[in-house]
Amino acid sequence: MGPMPSAKPPASPFTPLDFQLVLLRRMADHNPGLVEDARHALGASPTDLREANRRWQAMVRSPRSRPAAARYRSVLGTPGAVLPRRVGGLDCEAWQWPLPLWPDLRFEVLVAPDRVVWNAWLVRAPGAPAPALRTLDDLTPWSCTVDEAARAFAPARALEGTAPTRWGLAFTAADGRGVRHEVAAEFTWGLLQRVAAGGRRP
Template identity: 35%
Template sequence: MRDVNAPRVEEALKELHASAAEVRAAQTQWTKMAYSARAPRGLRGLRAVLGSPVSEGTAEFGALSCKVARWRLPYWPELEFEAVAGPGGGVWHQWLVRPGEVRRVGFAELVPWTCVVADVVASFPGAEQREGAAPNHWAVDFSHESRKYRALFVYGLFQGFAPAGRNLADA
């Protein structure tokens, strides 16, 4: 998320007492595992990294029945990491979600890393979800006081918003 919200990432690293070297080592470890020919794939691969999920089940998407698993992550105790695996076992989607009911937020409460896609969609009538500009990025178009905005999410976690037609970096 450093590419979208670098100042917040720096704050988080200080809170976690993590050095740049530790972050690079963790990224290297993750990359090696994610692209290793011998590493487990799909939900098995996530279990190998994250441990046992707090919940598992199935979800119907049209005629497809998909497996859904969720994990708690220490840095975001109010959220869960959700992965959806298709019939072949491959993970089709993964993001942070709020367990239970969504949290409604006002426009002034749109602070990076405090809400997820469902919170914003539920809070602004007529909001529409969109694909993001990169893998694991998502967007939500919404209106507030007759102005149109686009909220940007990475792994489902709110990063910021900009007036419609402008980039987050320009806002």
């Protein structure tokens, strides 16, 4: 009798590094140069980025997938902070994790009392200085989060995202000469990606 076939080796754990590559993959459509620099900083190859995204999508879409809150904890570990939050009259928790790629930001997951995830995006870290957002020139890629732009250029109107991890804002902002423009800004995982003047989607 010949040797038994060897068992398929188990897949390597999905790590916080892999998760950062997933975030980058979603941003590559808008800012490939920034993504390329960030990928190099993480010591990852283009293949690593594609494979991390493939594995994440497989986890999310699997019929045996664990609930989203449990999935984030399994990948990122115990949250660095758990903060009480009130959203529309309902109490929830904000789970936050630091990510080496963006030391001034935190990845935040809003979790309802029944452990349903309401939202997941990047926010400014507690105590980190917020960017000065006064004109269109300040709205550079990766410069601010959704909440920061909405506060700086209030009143802002939410736009429907073009993908599950994307958000849009419409607001009025002045350019360097003081001329005011209708602006549409697009965010991926809560981080600004691009801005279009004239109120049209980027």
